[in-house]
Amino acid sequence: MPQPLSYRQHLRAVLGLGLPLAGxxxxxxxxxxxxxxxxxxxxxxxxxxxxxxxxxxxxxxxxxxxxxxxxxxxxxxxxxxxxxxxxxxxxxxxxxxxxxxxxxxxxxxxxxxxxxxxxxxxxxxxxxxxxxxxxxxxxxxxxxxxxxxxxxxxxxxxxxxxxxxxxxxxxxxxxxxxxxxxxxxxxxxxxxxxxxxxxxxxxxxxxxxxxxxxxxxxxxxxxxxxxxxxDWEALAQVFRLGWPIGITNLAEVGLFAASSVMMGWLGTLPLAAHGIALQVTSVIFMVHVGLSNAATVRAGQAQGRGDGPGLRAGARVVLAVSGLVALGTVVVFLSVPETLIGLFLSPDDPDRPAVVAIGVMLLAAAALFQVVDAAQVMALGLLRGVQDTRVPMVIAALSYWAVGVPASYVLGFPLGFGGAGIWLGLALGLALAGVFMLWRFWGWSVRAVPV
Structure with missing residues (x-):
């Protein structure tokens, strides 16, 4: 039996895979x-x-x-x-x-x-x-x-x-x-x-x-x-695992599309600020996607070896790395929001002050958004690694569309929080997805691999 990897070795493996993929x-x-x-x-x-x-x-x-x-x-x-x-x-x-x-x-x-x-x-x-x-x-x-x-x-x-x-x-x-x-x-x-x-x-x-x-x-x-x-057998295997992933992807993309529509109801300037804030947050999100891919690969390898302890240790390491990136993002979004928003606007644009003011508020909401978004994308990566995709698809659809979109609308319009309310609704939907997907992984999926 091979010796179990230390946390440092897991970290080296995660970064070796995750950094090029994030890039x-x-x-x-x-x-x-x-x-x-x-x-x-x-x-x-x-x-x-x-x-x-x-x-x-x-x-x-x-x-x-x-x-x-x-x-x-x-x-x-x-x-x-x-x-x-x-x-x-x-x-x-x-x-x-x-x-x-x-x-x-x-x-x-x-x-x-x-x-x-x-x-x-x-x-x-x-x-x-x-x-x-x-x-x-x-x-x-x-x-x-x-x-x-x-x-x-x-x-x-x-x-x-x-x-x-x-x-x-x-x-x-x-x-x-x-x-x-x-x-x-x-x-x-x-x-x-x-x-x-x-x-x-x-x-x-x-x-x-x-x-x-x-x-x-x-x-x-x-x-x-x-x-x-x-190869009909292999094609069926790819299809069975792949179509729930596609629907899960669609549910999340649809959540952000719905938020853009609602921001458009608030006017051109809020929509412009929303678009800029999404560009900024998307850059950080790509880092988490790379780490999530690394989690998928490492979890799949552990499952193939029947290495339950390695699966659990690797999951803890990749979640910790993603959490540190998310915390660093919170600090940046709260400390230099004007600079980040201003990168996308001409200094001579007469609407610049208004767009920056809205964008600063959105990035404050995005500070919370990043933490929960990191949690859900990492949970998805781990679940895909152990080939558990159908229940996560249901969790995503319910979290994003039964909770996230209605919450964005209620917070943004009836309760009058505007753009910040829409983004807080996004964060709520993503938070629920993250909590339930992590619970799915630790409470059920991981038990399918020998201890």
């Missing part, structure tokens, strides 16, 4: 951020169209990512228990499930202009957003496949390549945006369509680079052997 998530977020900044420089109309089209794309993408996230614990468990064939089977069928979902999404993206009009959006913005998604929508196929390979590589502790490929994607996105949005480097000026081409190009380039890396640097896994053959 890759931050880099992925930077792609979205650079799209928004560069289209904002081009025109407000193009930015509005990208926000509208990009929101629909992201909702579909985050649902489909459930199959990729399912691959991570399944590969980690199979690799740690010496089931090499299962590593290959699960990864291949993760690619299949993602491709099937991506193809199912194409009619929605290709007909999105009509959908936006039906939802009461401005006709001009709807048409431009439709132009964007007619091109960008095709990127969901390679994009979801990239997620599958990244998940498999993370589970096999090849996190360095995940980080470097994502950083290269950021650079490529900026270059193609510069050329095609504005008509530089001898290319045509395409505006929002240029950003869509950049998005597809980045996803296609990423899947090609990752596929070449897997094929040539990991030949022992023969990941793509007989890729064209269906």
């Amino acid at each position: 890759s998530h931050l880099a992925q977020f930077a792609i979205t951020l650079t799209d928004a900044v560069m289209l904002g420089w081009y025109s407000v109309e193009a930015l509005a169209a990208e926000v509208l089209g990009g929101t629909l794309f992201f909702v579909l993408f985050i649902m489909g990512s459930g199959f990729a996230w399912a691959v991570m614990p399944m590969v980690a468990r199979a690799a740690s228990s010496g089931e090499e064939a299962q590593v290959r089977r699960v990864t291949r069928m993760g690619l299949w499930a993602s491709a099937i979902f991506g193809l199912a999404c194409l009619p929605v993206t290709l007909g999105s202009a009509t959908l936006f009009l039906a939802l009461g959006q401005d006709p001009g913005t709807s048409a431009l957003a439709g132009d964007y998604l007619v091109i960008a929508g095709w990127g969901i196929l390679p994009g979801l496949m990239v997620m599958v390979l990244k998940s498999a590589l993370a589970a096999l502790e090849r996190t360095g390549v995940v980080l470097w490929v994502t950083l290269a994607a950021v650079a490529l996105n900026i270059l193609v945006n510069y050329a095609l949005i504005f008509g530089n480097l001898g290319m045509p000026e395409l505006g929002v369509r240029g950003a869509a081409i950049a998005s597809v190009s980045v996803n296609v380039a990423s899947i090609l680079v990752l596929a070449v890396y897997v094929q040539h640097s990991m030949p022992e896994h023969t990941m793509f052997a007989r890729l064209w053959r269906p």
Whole structure:
């Protein structure tokens, strides 16, 4: 029997996995951020169209990512228990499930202009957003496949390549945006369509680079052997684990979408402050997502070895690391909120003082928000690691939609707390999710692994 790891060894393993994964998530977020900044420089109309089209794309993408996230614990468990064939089977069928979902999404993206009009959006913005998604929508196929390979590589502790490929994607996105949005480097000026081409190009380039890396640097896994053959048993396993993850992702994304709608009811300036505060909090959230991925991998490995003590010790370590990051975030949000909000605003903007004042109040609420959000995302990572996804899906849906959204509305409007009330409602929903998911992990899931 191998000797149990010390807490220091668990910490080293968590940071070795989690830091590169956090970096890759931050880099992925930077792609979205650079799209928004560069289209904002081009025109407000193009930015509005990208926000509208990009929101629909992201909702579909985050649902489909459930199959990729399912691959991570399944590969980690199979690799740690010496089931090499299962590593290959699960990864291949993760690619299949993602491709099937991506193809199912194409009619929605290709007909999105009509959908936006039906939802009461401005006709001009709807048409431009439709132009964007007619091109960008095709990127969901390679994009979801990239997620599958990244998940498999993370589970096999090849996190360095995940980080470097994502950083290269950021650079490529900026270059193609510069050329095609504005008509530089001898290319045509395409505006929002240029950003869509950049998005597809980045996803296609990423899947090609990752596929070449897997094929040539990991030949022992023969990941793509007989890729064209269906493996119905493995596909069913990926589907059973993945669809609850996709619904859980959708429930959380929907919570934040509902908060944006409610902030819009308060006016343009509160909505602008809300958008900025979300950008700031999203940067920190990416760190927690990276740590959550590390928790998934480590929990899956422990389950594969039948190592209950290692699972429990690793869970304590990753929760402690995430908690320290959250506490540091609280200090920053409460000490320099004006500086953080001001980074997104021109010094000459006449609305700057009003937006900063609202944003400071929102970041104060976000100080609490970060702690509970860290708890729930870490609990989700641990639960996915032991392949417990259906009950967490129910917990998420009830916490976010039966509690979070109604609480945001009541605190924001009938009780008159405005934007701060909306954010406190978010925090309440996330807090309940965190408490019940942690209870699920410690009270039930962890008992399935031998003591």
